[in-house]
Amino acid sequence: MSAISVMTKFKMILEEEQPLIAGQTSTYFIDIEEVREREIRVHQVLSVLKSTNYTWCQSPIKTLRNKLRIFGLDETVFEEDPILFCTFQHRLSGKFRGNLKKYQPLLSLIYQRHWQWQVNVIWEILFNSPILEDSYAMTETLINAP
Numbered sequence: 001m002s003a004i005s006v007m008t009k010f011k012m013i014l015e016e017e018q019p020l021i022a023g024q025t026s027t028y029f030i031d032i033e034e035v036r037e038r039e040i041r042v043h044q045v046l047s048v049l050k051s052t053n054y055t056w057c058q059s060p061i062k063t064l065r066n067k068l069r070i071f072g073l074d075e076t077v078f079e080e081d082p083i084l085f086c087t088f089q090h091r092l093s094g095k096f097r098g099n100l101k102k103y104q105p106l107l108s109l110i111y112q113r114h115w116q117w118q119v120n121v122i123w124e125i126l127f128n129s130p131i132l133e134d135s136y137a138m139t140e141t142l143i144n145a146p
Contacts, residue, residue: 041071041073041077042081042083042084044071044073045068045071045073045077045078045081045084046084046087048064048067048068048070048071049084049087049088049091050091051067052064052067052091054092054095056095056123056126056127059119059120059123060092060119060123061075061116061119061120061123064088075116078112078115079112079113079115082112085112085115088115089107089108089110089115092107092119093107093108099131100126102136103122103126103135103136103139106122106136106139106140106143107122109140109143109144110122110143118143121139121142121143122139122143125138125139125142126139
């Protein structure tokens with residue numbers, strides 16, 4: 001969906017909720033403190049993502065959880081913000097090198113709502129058990145399970 005259509009839909013929703021009377025102007029108040037807190041939180045999460053090196057010795061979820069705790073945050077920031085989620089997904093996919101390169105597309109199957117267990121499934125199958133011929137298919141099936 002393009003930015004223009006998103007803005008158009010947003011305006012339509014606002015107009016439906018509060019129809020304007022002739023001559024009335026529309027004023028929306030922005031909580032500057034809330035915006036500032038969100039901006040700080042986003043910068044903290046981005047610095048965690050940038051500095052995190054996934055060694056695969058432990059689950060990437062545990063690694064993130066430990067680093068986010070330093071800032072008083074938890075993993076729900078990825079469920080609340082699609083841009084942070086996509087950034088995490090991109091950072092993690094960059095760690096699939098060598099013989100794991102063929103498993104990189106599995107990360108495109110994870111989605112924001114259930115990303116934690118999906119990443120844990122990938123980690124368990126690829127790093128805590130021997131990789132077999134059907135590991136890819138088995139992982140794909142588990143990730144896509146409703």
